[in-house]
Amino acid sequence: MTVLRSIRSAFSTFRAAIHAASAVEMHRVPADKDLKMLGINKVAFQTIHL
Amino acid sequence: MGAFDFLLQGLATAAEPMMLLYALIGVTLGTAVGVLPGIGPALTVALLLPVTYRLDAAGSLIMFAGIYYGGMYGGSTTSILLNTPGESASIITALEGNKMARKGRGGPALATAAIGSFIAGLIATLLLAFLAPSIVKVALVFGPREYFALMVLAFVTVSAAFGDSALRGLTSLFLGLALACVGIDQLTGQARLSFGVPELLDGIEVTTMAVAMFAVGEALFIAGQRNHQEDEVTAVKGSVWMSRRDWARSWKPWLRGTFIGFPIGAMPAGGAEIGTFLSYATEKKLTKHPEEFGNGAIEGVAGPEAANNASAAGTLVPLLTLGLPTSATAAIMLAGFQQFGLQPGPLLFATNPTLVWGLIASLLIANAMLLVLNLPMIGLWVKLLTVPKPWLYAGILLFATLGTIGANPSSFELGMLLGFGVLGYVMRLFGYPIAPIVVGLILGPMAEQQLRRALAISQGDWTTLVHSPIAAVLLGIAALALIVPLILRARGKGQVLSQLAGDED
Amino acid sequence: MPRRRDTAALVIAAGLALVAGVMLWDSARLADLGGYSGVGPASVPRVVAYCLLGLAVWTVVAALKGDFPARPQQNVPPVLWIIAGLAAQLVLLHVAGFSIATGILFAFTARAFGKTNLAKTLPIGIVFAFVVWMVFSQLLMLHLPPGPLEHLIFRQG
Numbered sequence: 001m002t003v004l005r006s007i008r009s010a011f012s013t014f015r016a017a018i019h020a021a022s023a024v025e026m027h028r029v030p031a032d033k034d035l036k037m038l039g040i041n042k043v044a045f046q047t048i049h050l
Numbered sequence: 051m052g053a054f055d056f057l058l059q060g061l062a063t064a065a066e067p068m069m070l071l072y073a074l075i076g077v078t079l080g081t082a083v084g085v086l087p088g089i090g091p092a093l094t095v096a097l098l099l100p101v102t103y104r105l106d107a108a109g110s111l112i113m114f115a116g117i118y119y120g121g122m123y124g125g126s127t128t129s130i131l132l133n134t135p136g137e138s139a140s141i142i143t144a145l146e147g148n149k150m151a152r153k154g155r156g157g158p159a160l161a162t163a164a165i166g167s168f169i170a171g172l173i174a175t176l177l178l179a180f181l182a183p184s185i186v187k188v189a190l191v192f193g194p195r196e197y198f199a200l201m202v203l204a205f206v207t208v209s210a211a212f213g214d215s216a217l218r219g220l221t222s223l224f225l226g227l228a229l230a231c232v233g234i235d236q237l238t239g240q241a242r243l244s245f246g247v248p249e250l251l252d253g254i255e256v257t258t259m260a261v262a263m264f265a266v267g268e269a270l271f272i273a274g275q276r277n278h279q280e281d282e283v284t285a286v287k288g289s290v291w292m293s294r295r296d297w298a299r300s301w302k303p304w305l306r307g308t309f310i311g312f313p314i315g316a317m318p319a320g321g322a323e324i325g326t327f328l329s330y331a332t333e334k335k336l337t338k339h340p341e342e343f344g345n346g347a348i349e350g351v352a353g354p355e356a357a358n359n360a361s362a363a364g365t366l367v368p369l370l371t372l373g374l375p376t377s378a379t380a381a382i383m384l385a386g387f388q389q390f391g392l393q394p395g396p397l398l399f400a401t402n403p404t405l406v407w408g409l410i411a412s413l414l415i416a417n418a419m420l421l422v423l424n425l426p427m428i429g430l431w432v433k434l435l436t437v438p439k440p441w442l443y444a445g446i447l448l449f450a451t452l453g454t455i456g457a458n459p460s461s462f463e464l465g466m467l468l469g470f471g472v473l474g475y476v477m478r479l480f481g482y483p484i485a486p487i488v489v490g491l492i493l494g495p496m497a498e499q500q501l502r503r504a505l506a507i508s509q510g511d512w513t514t515l516v517h518s519p520i521a522a523v524l525l526g527i528a529a530l531a532l533i534v535p536l537i538l539r540a541r542g543k544g545q546v547l548s549q550l551a552g553d554e555d
Numbered sequence: 556m557p558r559r560r561d562t563a564a565l566v567i568a569a570g571l572a573l574v575a576g577v578m579l580w581d582s583a584r585l586a587d588l589g590g591y592s593g594v595g596p597a598s599v600p601r602v603v604a605y606c607l608l609g610l611a612v613w614t615v616v617a618a619l620k621g622d623f624p625a626r627p628q629q630n631v632p633p634v635l636w637i638i639a640g641l642a643a644q645l646v647l648l649h650v651a652g653f654s655i656a657t658g659i660l661f662a663f664t665a666r667a668f669g670k671t672n673l674a675k676t677l678p679i680g681i682v683f684a685f686v687v688w689m690v691f692s693q694l695l696m697l698h699l700p701p702g703p704l705e706h707l708i709f710r711q712g
Contacts, residue, residue, distance in 0.1 A: 013328065013331050014324075014328065015538070016327070016331075017324045017325075017327035017328045017331065018324050020323075020327050021138075021323035021324040021326075021327055022483060024138050024141050024323060025138050025323065025483065025484075025485075026478060026481050026483065027271065027478070027627070028481070028624070028627075037331070038327050038328075038330060038331040039330070039331050039334040039335065039343070040142075040145065040327075040330065040331075041145075041344045044145055044149075044344055045145065047133060048129075048133055048134070048135065048141060048144045048145070048148075049132075049133060049134040049135075100697070101691075101695060101697065104696070217610065217613050217614065217617055217622075220606075220610060221571065221607075221610045221614065224603055224606050224607050224610060225571075225574070225607075227603045227606075228574055228578060228600075228603050228604075228607065231578070231599060231600045231603060235596035237596070238595065238596045240585055240596045242581065242582070242585065242596060242597075242600060243577070243578065243581050243600065245581075266637075266641070269637060269664065270634050270637055270638070273630075273633035273634055273636070273637055273664075273667040273668060274629035274630050274631070274633055274634045275627065275629070275630070439668045439669070440664070440665035440666075440667075440668035440669055440670040440676075441665065441670075443664055443665075443667075443668050444660075444661045444662070444664040444665040444668070444676075444680065445661075445683075447637070447640070447641070447660055447661070447664050448657055448660065448661050448680075448683070448684060448687065449687075451641070451644060451657060451660065452657070452687060452691065452697075452699070455648070455653065455699055455700070456691065456697035456698065456699060459648075459698055459699065459700050461645050461646070461648060461649065464641070464644065464645040464648065465645055467641070468638070468641045468642065468645060471641065472638065475634070479626055479627070479629065480563070480564070480567065480623065480624075480626065481623070481624045498599045501594065501599075502594050505594050510594070
């Protein structure tokens with residue numbers, strides 16, 4: 001089960017990365033849940049001038 | 051002859067003085083555009099296409115590749131010192147890098163970014179060199195239907211599979227495909243969608259479109275933004291060099307970043323950004339100093355910077371071996387090949403090995419040049435950061451129109467530039483991705499040609515498209531890549547809603 | 556977020572449908588020389604047009620559900636300044652030559668980004684554009700339309 005879980009977690013991290021990447025390309029702050037999944041602090045991210 | 055011999059031969063080509071000069075111009079320009087926010091490598095190559103029209107093909111392509119690599123280096127400088135990413139692939143670098151700079155550790159942050167980029171570029175370019183021959187061997191048996199399937203896969207992944215909205219990605223793609231139909235049909239010579247306008251008979255210029263989308267659309271969007279933050283350069287204080295501890299903490303993230311970034315660049319998903327996000331997430335999970343993340347952890351600079359360079363090299367794998375662009379920059383580089391009458395792909399490896407291997411080998415040289423350019427000469431680039439925004443964007447638009455006028459000095463072409471620029475602005479405003487429309491315009495005619503060839507061979511039998519196992523598998527993956535994310539997204543929305551409901555309880 | 560109707564998105568859907576309509580109309584007048592394959596010059600435009608129609612319908616659905624992301628607030632005047640600059644360059648290029656036309660674009664763009672003093676930016680723009688014209692048309696042999704200013708200095712034009 002742990003294998004399955006780690007695969008799932010890898011996939012959801014991957015998806016979050018893709019979503020975040022497409023958001024920043026459009027000069028937008030990525031969705032909260034994507035940032036959380038990637039371990040990025042939202043407040044810190046918002047200080048970056050996109 | 052193995053890849054190694056080819057690479058050595060390539061090095062001999064790339065070491066010719068003229069080629070070295072082209073590479074040097076490329077990496078210098080690349081670093082400059084990487085440092086300057088608002089211009090990326092895709093735009094720079096698009097601007098240079100008309101200028102390089104009369105120059106040497108190999109040299110120009112070496113220059114373009116140097117720009118691509120250089121952009122990845124330069125982007126980190128602004129991220130670290132300004133908290134303003136010069137490229138979208140350097141956004142993550144700003145997260146930890148700027149914190150380091152504020153603590154007076156800007157030097158080591160810049161150093162780990164540059165050295166990490168170098169190591170990643172080196173490993174990834176070697177991977178490219180050693181993988182390419184085997185992919186070429188497979189691709190040599192590809193016929194029209196396999197190529198068509200491959201392009202359909204690229205369409206789907208660039209537009210629908212990985213963006214945050216399949217609707218907007220597909221809309222952008224199909225607008226590109228519609229524009230690709232304009233002009234004289236390649237097989238029958240009939241004029242399509244040109245409404246009797248002679249300028250439209252040649253089709254829509256890829257460079258005009260790309261410059262409009264990336265320069266004009268972007269400038270309009272930035273000009274319209276409400277809050278103009280005043281940027282403040284954080285001076286580099288303290289030692290530029292990394293301490294022994296910095297090295298110890300950096301080398302593993304460099305390697306991990308490389309091996310995350312390379313395959314992601316090679317996948318038809320587009321963009322070096324994804325790898326940087328993944329690398330950051332990985333480093334944060336694996337670090338022994340979790341308390342430092344968010345306050346300037348060097349791993350958070352080292353990993354993503356390696357990842358974005360590795361994915362730049364990864365992007366070149368499908369571009370060179372299959373002729374398949376997986377990102378906007380790669381699509382423009384494909385246009386660069388086509389400008390010289392070259393079609394990247396397995397055949398190019400057979401017909402023009404000097405050029406291909408010279409290009410690959412020059413990447414190794416460019417990479418070494420970039421390390422020199424970006425470490426000892428960092429102070430020079432920091433000066434570039436102080437160019438005020440009005441002059442910067444006025445200059446960008448000047449050169450954007452210069453490229454268009456130089457290629458075709460007609461008011462009609464400038465009108466198209468303006469029209470597509472406004473389209474690019476509206477697309478940005480409503481969250482439509484830009485890469486699919488560019489990829490659609492470039493790949494559209496090729497896909498149509500392959501499809502019609504395949505059907506001509508089979509005398510109109512559509513099932514021929516799935517009779518070849520390779521084509522069938524590729525189309526199958528494309529179908530999955532289109533449908534699965536739609537289902538996941540629909541489910542994901544439900545999850546968010548239930549979560550919201552749960553929060554209210 | 557409340558589900559509200561999104562008029563702008565509906566306009567986009569109408570635009571997509573319009574493009575699709577034009578493509579269908581254009582492909583109808585093409586002689587469809589399908590030949591052996593049954594796929595002629597009109598086939599692909601038709602398929603693309605039908606897909607665009609489908610996307611237009613999808614956009615309408617998304618607009619009615621309010622699925623579009625919030626638009627960033629935009630300042631309209633700077634955007635119009637840049638568009639005006641590009642339009643001025645387009646109109647003046649062959650009349651006034653590259654340097655003057657492009658200098659106007661330069662000054663208007665700088666205006667959009669906050670350099671409001673046109674009396675200062677316009678000369679800077681024209682001089683800069685002229686230097687660029689010299690480099691690119693005289694050294695790199697790019698054909699950039701000359702005007703009175705360029706003829707004044709390079710008599711041979």
